[in-house]
Amino acid sequence: MGQPLATRVWRNWARTATATPQRVCHPRDLHELSADVRRAVADGLRVRAVGSGHSFTPVATTDGVHIRVDALDVLERVVSQADGSTHVTVGAGIRLGALNALLAERGLAMRNLGDIDKQTLAGAISTGTHGTGARLGGLATQVVGAELVTATGDVVQTSATQEPELFELARLGLGTVGVLGTVTLEVVPAYRLEAREEPWLLGDVLEQLDGPDGLVEANDHFEFYWFPHTDRTLTKRNNRVADDVELPLPRVRGWLEDEVIANGAFALANSIATLAPSLTRSVNDIATRTISRRRYTAPSASVFVSSRRVRFREMEYALPRDQVAPVLREIVSWIESSGELLPFPLEVRFAAADDLWLSTAHGRDTAYIAVHQYVRLPYARYFDAVERIVAQVDGRPHWGKMHWLEAERLAELYPRFADAQRVRAQADPDGVFSNPYLDRLLGSPRDAG
Ligand SMILES: Cc1cc2nc3c(=O)[nH]c(=O)nc-3n(C[C@H](O)[C@H](O)[C@H](O)COP(=O)(O)OP(=O)(O)OC[C@H]3O[C@@H](n4cnc5c(N)ncnc54)[C@H](O)[C@@H]3O)c2cc1C
Incomplete structure (x- = not known):
């Protein structure tokens, strides 16, 4: 039997986007996440991951399968690096507030943050969420690794040295190359x-x-x-x-x-x-x-x-x-x-x-x-x-906020836009992770392939 309508209906915080997906999944680990993506593809359904719905646009909507990532929220590891920095790997669905608390307990902190902490880490980095500071970048600049489930259901590790091009869109790519399972951040001592x-x-x-x-x-x-x-x-x-x-x-x-x-x-x-x-x-x-x-x-x-x-x-x-x-x-x-x-x-x-x-x-x-x-x-x-x-x-x-620009204009504004389109088309040639809003924003992956 299908899921009841009430559990499938979704709307965002700003009340500007709604979705009624055919199926909603709540994976608890990478294994379940991979199975959810494979099943969606086998059923011919498109997939969108959704965080806490704090984007102002229909970017996370789908009529196929909604993957709600809240349960992917555990702290996996804290590793001190030879250069004195610390890398922390967490489930990508962790809310920023919970992440800040976990870090504080360990004497650690994010280098910079935005105005609120209700977003998921995956959602925040995927749309380029930022705070303020002339010498600091947005949250995605603090990401050093990301593990994602791609359109084939495979789990792929990405970083500056492993699948570096995919990593570019894994850390800031609106969920277009896969669903993030874990994210590794470079964090700093608490301050x-x-x-x-x-x-x-x-x-x-x-x-x-x-x-x-x-x-x-x-x-x-x-x-x-x-x-x-x-x-x-x-x-x-x-x-x-x-x-x-x-x-x-x-x-x-x-x-x-x-x-x-x-x-x-x-x-x-x-x-x-x-x-x-x-x-x-x-x-x-x-x-x-x-x-x-x-x-x-x-x-x-x-x-x-x-x-x-x-x-x-x-x-x-x-x-x-x-x-x-x-x-x-x-x-x-x-x-x-x-x-x-x-x-x-x-x-x-x-x-x-x-x-x-x-x-x-x-x-x-x-x-x-x-x-x-x-x-x-x-x-x-x-x-x-x-x-x-x-x-x-x-x-x-801002990729998570309202505007009326489309792919043609965005290509003029971003020197690496064509590279992003190419990598997206290679990773997801059939547009499994797409929706009409993304096709308007980034072009259809089928056209760029
Ligand atoms: C009150 C408020 C305050 C805000 N303050 C700031 C601010 O200070 N600075 C700022 O820059 N922005 C701010 N924003 C914008 C917000 O940070 C972004 O829209 C962010 O994306 C929201 O995260 P989310 O978890 O709600 O993601 P969602 O809106 O649910 O999703 C955003 C995108 O992430 C993708 N995604 C979600 N999970 C995954 C996953 N596991 N794998 C791959 N893709 C995934 C979705 O598919 C979608 O494309 C604010 C928004 C609100 C409503």
Whole structure:
């Protein structure tokens, strides 16, 4: 008998994608994962792996077999390397929060993280998830090995020296060359960060961004949020400090700002803006006036990660770093002249150039501009306008977030795009791991073969 409909229906966090696969699998190890893929292929069904559904697009959807990887979440091994670094191998379905806890217990940590920890490791690396830091890359740059089940059901080990081309798409390839079973990360000794959060005027931030002593270079992790219809931002400077530097955040104040202001009052502000759009400017004005200064130290993961309970839609573009100020000024001016009323802030982050084929920071020091819209408000006109502005500086869209680019344009933006298409076509000539969204994004593997 087939699985009941209720257990098969799936939708993503942002409520922008749904799927009703014919079958759902929950493999607990590589052996079961391989059997699930083989059976799908024998039944003529397509396969998509799905993590925690935190991508904003239909990238993980399928009408064939959904492989939900949550049960692949064990710590397999921790190996000290001759060069002093440490490699940790974990099940690819582990949530980042659980991974951070496992690492902390062993005196270890990820080199950098994004804003939340609900994603699976596989999902996060597959879409190029990143945090901020001028000298640091996204999560996939921390991957040194990956074990995946390919379209033939075989288990293949990949790394910079084993199947290096396949490794490129295993560590950042939207699940197009197989289903990840385990991932090996290079991790670092646990560290503490001093967090410094301050309200700044947007003009001051843009003026002080660049140069060797600028905000981006002079901080390990710098980011800021700009609130539309105001000239105010929230800046975040997180820097490594020695383990004995203790600057605790008073418990009540931390809770008040994180839970009541960042989530509770923010939810209220968005509801007001939805019911009475004309109040959006006043709401943003009041919201930005409540931002206060905070300074505290804590283990890295708890500084990076916050909770996001207000649901939204998001588009994020990677730009050459030196373009961020002019692009942001153009977006600000479009918002003011367009009449769009936007209760959600824009987020600006930074990353070092890397050489991963499909990394949004491939070959260039990068700034990210993320635009958000509350889940109950229209987003298309705003996102479309921002997409047209960033196109002028060859912006590259985040692989897990909303955008309207297709293969032809993406090929112009990524120097190794044709190589990625070739490797995908070799690994999966029949498009077992494809869906219509991916075919639009990357072309059909049958055409590239
Ligand atoms: C509230 C929120 C905050 C976010 N914050 C950030 C942020 O700070 N920085 C940032 O860069 N992004 C951020 N994102 C985006 C998010 O990190 C990515 O979309 C990420 O892919 C989500 O991981 P997931 O586990 O939900 O994967 P899913 O969305 O479920 O899947 C993503 C992709 O991974 C593939 N996949 C999943 N598991 C496997 C597997 N085992 N093998 C092969 N492929 C697999 C899927 O097929 C799909 O292509 C955020 C998203 C939300 C909703």
